[in-house]
Every structure is written in C-alpha cells, then in structure tokens.
Amino acid sequence: MLSIISKKIIKPFTPIPSTQIWHKLSLLDQGLAHLYIPLVFFYPKNQVNSIPNGPKQLSNLLTNSLSKALTYYYPWAGRLKDNATIECDDNGAEFLEVQINSPMDKVVNHPDSNVKDLTFPKGVPWGNGVDRASTIAQLSHFDCGGIALSVCLSHKIGDGSSAHCFLRDWASLTRSSNSTIRPSPYFVEDSILPSQIGNGLLVSPVLGSDADKCVQKRFVFSSTKLSALKSSIVVQNVTSSEAVSALLYKCAAFSAMAVNSGSFKRSQLIQISDLREMISPQLPPNSIGNLLTVFSSPIYDNREELNLSKLVADIKKSKNNLSTRNNVEENELAIDMLDAYRSGESIFDRRKCDVYFSSSLCKFPLIQDLDFGFGKPIRASLAKGPFNKAMLLLRTCDGGIEAVVNLNEEEMCVFEHDKQFLEFATPIGHGIYNEEEQQYA
Numbered sequence: 001m002l003s004i005i006s007k008k009i010i011k012p013f014t015p016i017p018s019t020q021i022w023h024k025l026s027l028l029d030q031g032l033a034h035l036y037i038p039l040v041f042f043y044p045k046n047q048v049n050s051i052p053n054g055p056k057q058l059s060n061l062l063t064n065s066l067s068k069a070l071t072y073y074y075p076w077a078g079r080l081k082d083n084a085t086i087e088c089d090d091n092g093a094e095f096l097e098v099q100i101n102s103p104m105d106k107v108v109n110h111p112d113s114n115v116k117d118l119t120f121p122k123g124v125p126w127g128n129g130v131d132r133a134s135t136i137a138q139l140s141h142f143d144c145g146g147i148a149l150s151v152c153l154s155h156k157i158g159d160g161s162s163a164h165c166f167l168r169d170w171a172s173l174t175r176s177s178n179s180t181i182r183p184s185p186y187f188v189e190d191s192i193l194p195s196q197i198g199n200g201l202l203v204s205p206v207l208g209s210d211a212d213k214c215v216q217k218r219f220v221f222s223s224t225k226l227s228a229l230k231s232s233i234v235v236q237n238v239t240s241s242e243a244v245s246a247l248l249y250k251c252a253a254f255s256a257m258a259v260n261s262g263s264f265k266r267s268q269l270i271q272i273s274d275l276r277e278m279i280s281p282q283l284p285p286n287s288i289g290n291l292l293t294v295f296s297s298p299i300y301d302n303r304e305e306l307n308l309s310k311l312v313a314d315i316k317k318s319k320n321n322l323s324t325r326n327n328v329e330e331n332e333l334a335i336d337m338l339d340a341y342r343s344g345e346s347i348f349d350r351r352k353c354d355v356y357f358s359s360s361l362c363k364f365p366l367i368q369d370l371d372f373g374f375g376k377p378i379r380a381s382l383a384k385g386p387f388n389k390a391m392l393l394l395r396t397c398d399g400g401i402e403a404v405v406n407l408n409e410e411e412m413c414v415f416e417h418d419k420q421f422l423e424f425a426t427p428i429g430h431g432i433y434n435e436e437e438q439q440y441a
Contacts, residue, residue, distance in 0.1 A: 002118055003099045005141075009133075010063050011092035012070040012077050023075040023086035027193040028290040029156050030083050030202040031337035036136070036152035037163045038125035038383035039366070040116075042108050045145030047375040055141055059097050062139060062149070062372065065174035066093060072183040073166050073288070075157045076135040083202065084195050086134070086157065093135035096121055104146035111429030113216040113384040119148040125383030149372075150383075155290070160361050161274055162288040168369040175373030188289040192279065192328060202341055214388040214406040217416055218381070219425040223399040229424045234309040235316065241393055244401050245271060245358040246311035248391045249297075251421040252356055252407060253306055255414035266353040269297040269311075272360075273319065278327045294333045295319050299353050360393040367397050402428075 051057055070077040070093060078088035100107060100118055107115055117125060119140045124132065134154040141147055153163050162185075169183035195202065221229065221244055229247065230238045249269045257264050275291040276283040283291065295318040300306055340347040348355045366380050378397055382404050392404040403425065407415055416427060 001101050003101075005097040005099055006059070007097075008063060008095045009092045010066050010070065010095050011090050012074060013067040014071045016071075016074045016077070016088045016090055020074060021088050022081075023078065023088055023157070023187065024189040025084050025086065025156060025195060026188070026190040026289060027195050027202060027334055028292060028331075028337070029190075030195055031334070031341070032155050032290065034080065035155040035386060036125060037155050037158075037160065038120055038150065038152045038385075039163065039167070040119045040148050040150035040381050040383070041367075041370050041377035042104060042148050042379040042381075043146060043374060043377050044104065048145060048147055050374050055145075055147070058147070059095075059139060061174055062137075063095055065170060065372075066095065066137065068173045069166065069170040069183065070135070072169065073185055075187065075288075076153060076166065078134055080134070080154075080156060091133065093137065094121070094133045096136075096138040097141075098138060099141050100148075101143055103144040104142040104148070105144075107142065108148075108379055108381070109429055111217070111427065113218065116218075116381060117383050120150045120152065120383050124152050125385060149377075152383075158288045159274075159290045159292055160359070160364060161276065161285070161291070164361075164364040164366060164369070165286050165288065167366070171370050171372045175371060184286060185288045186284055186286050188283065188287050188291060192275075192283075192289070192291065193331065193334060202337075213408065215409050215412050216384045216404060216406050217412060218428040219403045219405065219421075220396060220428060221401045221403065221425050222396075225424045225426075226400060232308065233312050235312045238312055240401055241360040241362050242312050242315050243308075244393060244403060245269065245360070245391065246308050246315060247421065247424065248403060248405060249356050249358065250306045250308060250311060251415055251418045252389065252391075252405070252411065253300070253354070254303070255407065255411040255418065256354060257303065258414045259410045264301075264303050266299055266301055267356060268299045268351060268353050269315070269356050269358060270294050270348065271296075271315070271319075271358045272333075273322055274363075275327055275331075278322060292333055293322065293327050293331045294336070295322055296332070299351065355389065357387060357390045358393070359390075362393050362395050362401060365395075367395060 074088045075086045077092050078086045079091050081087040110116055121136050121138050124136050136152045138150045165185055172181055226240050229243045233243055253267045273293050273295055275293055276287055297314045297318060336347050339350055367376055370377050380394055382392055388406055390406045394402045396402050
C-alpha cells in the first residue's frame with residue numbers, strides 16, 4: 001500500500017555557530033522519554049495543483065524551506081548527546097517522500113488509526129527516537145492527487161507551543177520568497193527549570209509511552225454540537241476544551257466502571273497547562289522548550305460526583321488555582337516527575353487512583369498557520385499514542401474539535417457506544433465528513 005520515493009537528510013541552510021553547539025535541557029525536558037510530537041496535515045488535489053509543476057516541485061519547495069527553518073530552530077537539527085544536552089552539530093532532519101496507493105479520504109477518515117498513521121514514518125511517532133534525527137518529516141502522495149505532510153519533532157526540545165512556532169515559521173518560509181523573513185525563536189533551555197537534581201542530573205526518562213497497551217479512536221465534535229454541549233453545562237463561561245475534556249473523562253470513567261462489574265474505580269483528571277503567561281516576568285509566545293505544568297481535578301470516589309457541571313466547575317477551580325502559586329518552584333508536573341524518578345514508580349502512581357490525562361492544542365491555530373503556499377490544510381491530526389487513558393484535542397477547520405482517545409480495548413468498546421457521548425460526538429469513519437469528501441478527491 002505504501003512505497004518509498006526518496007529519503008533525504010536536510011541540513012541547516014547556514015552552519016550552526018560554535019557558540020550555539022550545546023543546547024541545555026531543562027528538568028522537564030529531561031523527564032520526558034525520547035518521544036516525538038507527531039502531527040499530520042492533509043491537503044486536497046485542487047490545492048496541490050495550484051503549485052507550478054505540482055507534486056514534482058513540492059518536495060524541493062519543502063526541503064529548501066526546511067533547511068532555512070532549521071537554521072533558526074537549530075536544536076531540531078541536532079542529536080541527543082546525553083539526557084541533559086542536545087549537540088547542535090548540523091546533523092540535519094530526515095525527509096521522506098512516499099506514495100500511498102489509496103485515495104486520501106480512505107486514509108484520513110479510516111476508523112483504524114493504524115491506516116491514518118501510514119502518513120508517518122514507520123515506527124517513529126511517539127517512539128523512542130534516540131537513534132533517529134530530532135526532526136523527521138514525511139510527504140505522502142495519494143492516488144487522488146492529494147497530499148499529507150507529517151512532522152515528528154523531538155519532545156525533548158519543545159512542547160506543543162514550540163512545535164506550533166516551528167511549523168508556522170517553516171510554512172512562512174515556504175510560501176514567501178522574501179529573504180528578509182527571519183524567525184526569532186527564544187530558546188529557554190534550563191534557565192527556568194534548572195536540570196540539577198541534588199548532586200546529579202535526571203538521567204533516566206520517567207515519562208514514556210504505553211501506546212501498545214491501548215486502542216485509539218478519533219471523534220469529532222462539530223461546532224454546532226459543541227454549542228449544545230456547552231449549553232447543557234450549568235457553569236458560566238465554559239470553554240470548548242473544558243466541556244469536551246469533562247465529557248470524555250466522565251464517559252471513560254463510566255466505561256471503566258462497566259468493565260469492572262459495575263464497581264466504581266477511584267479516578268482523577270489531569271490536564272496540561274502552558275507556563276508562558278503564568279510566570280513573572282511572562283515569557284514571550286515564541287519561547288521554545290517544555291514550558292508546562294499540570295492541574296488536577298479532585299480524586300473522585302463515587303459515580304455521583306461525575307456530573308458534567310461539577311466536573312467543569314472543578315476543572316475551572318483547579319485551573320484558577322495555578323494563578324495563586326509559584327509555577328516554577330511549585331510546578332506540579334516537575335514534582336510528579338521527580339517523585340517517579342526517586343521512587344522508581346511510574347509517573348502519577350503516588351496518586352493511588354486511575355489517572356486520565358487530557359491535553360489540548362486547540363488554542364494554537366495550526367490549520368490557519370500551516371499554509372505552505374498552496375492553501376490551508378483541510379484536516380490536522382495526531383499519530384496513535386502515547387498513553388492509555390489519554391485524550392488529546394485539536395481544532396478542526398470549521399471550528400469544531402477532533403478528540404483522539406486512547407483506552408484499553410474492553411473500555412473502548414463501552415466508551416464508543418455511550419449514548420450521552422454520542423449525543424455530541426461522531427466517530428471518524430461514520431460519515432461526518434461525507435458531505436466534504438469531494439475536497440479530498
């Protein structure tokens with residue numbers, strides 16, 4: 001179904017200065033395993049045909065601009081020297097070009113995430129990338145003439161906000177021949193969360209992937225259904241991400257109870273928050289690094305506590321509490337990572353309950369910013385993974401949300417048939433995009 005057209009190593013357009021060879025990793029950078037952030041963007045035939053010489057020119061366009069982007073985002077052209085340092089040695093990025101013998105819609109809308117993941121380099125997404133480049137991109141051509149562009153960026157170097165900056169600037173460099181465009185990423189390195197742990201360094205990653213222990217399903221909340229969901233929640237100023245995260249968590253926890261012979265399992269929802277605007281002085285939005293913390297719901301002991309309005313109120317309260325603490329010295333994610341490192345347990349084990357994890361990329365205009373000169377993508381998605389009981393959210397082109405949900409097989413079988421959930425969400429592959437499939441042709 002897939003054949004490789006070419007493999008290239010793309011080096012930075014300008015050699016990295018000797019003063020920038022060593023990129024120091026922060027405590028949170030070190031606490032992550034060698035995972036990638038794997039994003040893919042889909043563009044239909046009519047957009048690709050707007051490029052002079054079409055697909056033949058596309059690979060050259062993208063690799064030339066990627067070379068320029070790596071000049072500014074040089075750590076993503078380097079290699080991990082040890083768990084505290086990236087050696088920015090101009091090794092470069094990997095760029096693959098492949099042919100997928102299928103129409104685009106049959107891949108992007110397939111209910112099996114493994115089919116959609118053909119658009120990623122084999123074995124790379126969320127995988128242990130210690131022996132691979134820090135940036136790996138794949139340009140996939142479909143039989144219908146559409147394309148997919150996937151990019152896997154080392155999570156050691158940056159978070160979702162960092163990835164958005166890199167991709168936005170790569171797209172800008174591609175669509176413009178203006179040589180005065182100069183991206184200006186600000187590499188925070190270990191200046192905010194120093195890497196020293198007592199007398200040594202955090203040498204072992206404590207946050208890995210267990211994607212092999214779960215199945216992934218994707219669901220779409222249309223903008224209309226999002227409005228209906230928020231209206232059903234008796235809390236003021238509910239955001240779309242809060243409403244969707246609460247619904248996903250509630251239905252997942254009830255699915256675990258059903259699998260557990262009706263016995264409620266103590267559980268908690270943990271969510272990611274960006275630190276850039278929470279510390280003083282505030283960091284600029286172009287700050288590159290894992291600048292994150294987490295905030296948590298209470299641990300729920302019975303099913304009566306899991307009603308949507310209470311869940312959203314608890315989410316808001318926990319999120320608001322972030323503004324009252326020192327999010328560097330009291331960084332909950334860093335504390336959990338250190339506890340796991342020192343105890344040898346998995347992260348969040350000390351909470352002694354089922355932990356559900358939700359992360360949202362909805363605030364980043366990925367679809368709007370990923371115009372490489374032939375229009376915005378009509379879909380964006382993530383690769384399968386990385387954790388069991390994880391929910392990841394992205395915006396769709398019409399203002400809705402795509403939710404990527406990972407659960408074990410038994411729990412997913414219950415979850416995907418939950419009546420309250422299906423009142424607001426549609427499984428991908430079940431016709432929600434039927435009226436739009438001509439875009440993929």
